[in-house]
Amino acid sequence: MGEFELIRRYFLPLGGRQESRSLILGPGDDCAIQRIPAGRDLVFSVDAFVEGVHFPRNYRPDYLGWRALAAAASDLAAMGADPECFTLALTLPAVDEQWLEDFSTGLRSASDAFGLELAGGDTTSGPLTLSLQVHGTVEQGRAVRRSGARPGDLIAVSGTLGDAGAALDYLAEPGPSPDMLAVLEHYHRPWPRLDLAVAVRQYANAAIDISDGLLADLGHILAASRAGARIESAQLPLSPALSRLKGDKATDYALRSGDDYELCLCFSPENWEHAPESLKSQLTVIGVVDADPGLYLDGVDCSLESVPAGFDHFRSES
Amino acid sequence: MGEFELIRRYFLPLGGRQESRSLILGPGDDCAIQRIPAGRDLVFSVDAFVEGVHFPRNYRPDYLGWRALAAAASDLAAMGADPECFTLALTLPAVDEQWLEDFSTGLRSASDAFGLELAGGDTTSGPLTLSLQVHGTVEQGRAVRRSGARPGDLIAVSGTLGDAGAALDYLAEPGPSPDMLAVLEHYHRPWPRLDLAVAVRQYANAAIDISDGLLADLGHILAASRAGARIESAQLPLSPALSRLKGDKATDYALRSGDDYELCLCFSPENWEHAPESLKSQLTVIGVVDADPGLYLDGVDCSLESVPAGFDHFRSES
Structure with missing residues (x-):
């Protein structure tokens, strides 16, 4: 042929x-x-x-x-x-x-x-x-960029994080458990959040998709917006399957692994207030944008980690 | 990095x-x-x-x-x-x-x-x-497609053909002659004919760029336009360098080798008549579009060669 x-x-x-x-x-x-x-x-x-x-x-x-x-x-x-x-x-x-x-x-x-x-x-x-x-x-003019985050904005993410990254550990598993199958589904069949596009352009100041990991991708928003942020690991949306599979490590997956293709969004408090419940029910607020630089996770600055981190295809050669 | x-x-x-x-x-x-x-x-x-x-x-x-x-x-x-x-x-x-x-x-x-x-x-x-x-x-509506060729249209090509294909024979030449350097220049530094774009949309019924070889690419125009053509090998524009390097084989390069990035265009006789000399001087008429199917080169049908030919990346595996 x-x-x-x-x-x-x-x-x-x-x-x-x-x-x-x-x-x-x-x-x-x-x-x-x-x-x-x-x-x-x-x-x-x-x-x-x-x-x-x-x-x-x-x-x-x-x-x-x-x-x-x-x-x-x-x-x-x-x-x-x-x-x-x-x-x-x-x-x-x-x-x-x-x-x-x-x-x-x-x-x-x-x-x-x-x-x-x-x-x-x-x-x-x-x-x-x-x-x-x-x-x-x-x-025209309504596309949402990474650079629009403002101090005081609420930071929210869609869906659950870390499942696709955890799935990498089970790709070769011969008899996967139901929990493994659940995270594998996130890896093999991700759903881009096109269903949120209308809400994104109507309410969000800044947005990015989480392809490289939350810390890396939120870091891109902060760099483009010349701002910092404080986020709380306890607020991260974790799937029951990920929590059971990874225990205390589940948070690490949610913060640092990629391939989830969820969205990270920044909303002014007023816009968040006015956003419909049908949107809010799909999002989880995990922190707030700060005027001061730095990405504080539970009070600890991890911005040095966040900037070049995530799935950086050339890091090993550099 | x-x-x-x-x-x-x-x-x-x-x-x-x-x-x-x-x-x-x-x-x-x-x-x-x-x-x-x-x-x-x-x-x-x-x-x-x-x-x-x-x-x-x-x-x-x-x-x-x-x-x-x-x-x-x-x-x-x-x-x-x-x-x-x-x-x-x-x-x-x-x-x-x-x-x-x-x-x-x-x-x-x-x-x-x-x-x-x-x-x-x-x-x-x-x-x-x-x-x-x-x-x-x-x-809007002025883009020129492959499918617009009509019986009676004149078939013209820009520049000279076959130089880039011939250059493949000299890529590893340690001391290339001036003629080799001339065809190598066509290969290394092709110029897309963006300078002809205005004329193309103003005068041409159909157009294609010659990336896979004249016979193959003209074949695409004819298939899309459900037409045939007669072309004359003696009319093919050959560079002096190609003619000197390849002698009797120069025509084969012009017909069958790719990477020239010249244009093959079809003009109604009226449009050709009215086209400015500044355009015509950059083109060479090599044949005419026919209502009957088949791509006749010097009277011999080579349409079977032309359809799947050219630089077909998977032919060797098929």
Whole structure:
């Protein structure tokens, strides 16, 4: 099978399936064409996924298709953007039809679930690597940035933290317990918080998705906002499964492990006050933004840890 | 050096340098933001470049930075789009500061030359692979597609063909002759035909960039347009250097080798008549579009060769 046949069989079916608001020419030409509705901005982000770095060798291809698009889409949620379409650059060691079938099935599930239509791509031979770029739109000037946190803002996170990181310990477990299965589900099938995008752009001053770990990602908000913060480890939202599996170490996972794709948000007290219960019930307040620099965890400054920490792909070589 | 420091030092300087018409938030947040001017469409394309597949191992990093952005930008030229910005997903085996310095220098030269500003990216560890997505804009409805060729259209190509393909034979030449240097320049420093974009959208019915070889890429136009063509090998524009180096084989290079990043365009006879001399002087008419299927080269149908041919990355495995 050649490159063109491969694209035709596995990837063209992912284009033109949604009632896209903006994609007017999908895969198959030199470029795709998107018509951004009047009064809206294009919001976009690219993420690379490398075998052995971002996912294990011989990782299930249907999980890979889902996870990669979920991780990329999470950046749209963090900006408060509505999903539109995506591109895929896929590098494969060889044409394995079963692998492609399974991968495109996982990708298609995510594409449907997140409302992201395939706009274009490139498929080549080489070490297994994916690069996905997601496109969303948001009302002009309403995208939420990392730099908007203000002293006094409440810091909140969505969902529970640390599950995906803990799952790494059980990927090769031959007979996983129900608790292990619960955290593994977070790792294999993350859900980007696109459901919160409307609330993010309506109420939040700053937002980031937690891909590298809470301390690292909150550190990015503080650096961009030139602010500090105080957070309390006792407030961290932990799943029952994580607490049972990791005991006293559960907090470490919630603070320092990545791949959760939850959101970290900063709200002015007034906005928090006015936010609907339907939003607040999905969030947990873990601390407050400070004018003074430093990221204080239970009173101890861990900002030196937070700045270059998280999942820093080059730290080992530096 | 960590990932964030690496990005800050080598890649952030490529953002915010141009008087961008549309990029309103560049690298450093969860997403970049582009505001497409009213009445214009976003036009975008992604290309992957893998070491050992798209460029030789230990290839000069400054050449790599230039070539990769040039190749990606060529797709914008083929749509008749004006360049705006690009994203880069870069996977590197290790942090080599000299390599990064040279790579970003080549990339910056191309960024300046083509008017493409860095909008965002992702940098990770792994086998050397690049994925670049270029964004352009064009007046709504004016993007030129592959599917617009009509029977009777004249087929023209820009520049000269085959030089970059011939250069592959001399990449390791210790003392290259002036002719070898001339074709090597085409390979190392291709110029996407963004200078022709205005003419493309004003006069051409269909367009494609010649990245995989003339027969393959013209084949894409014919397949999308459900048409055939007759072309004459004697009309192919060959550089003097290629003719001297390859003699009777020069035509084969012009027909079947890739990496030239010239354009193949189809014009109605009326539009060709009215096109300015400044455009025509950069183009060579090589044939005509036919209602009957088939791609006839000097009267011999080579459409079976043209359809899956060219630089098909998976052909050897199929």
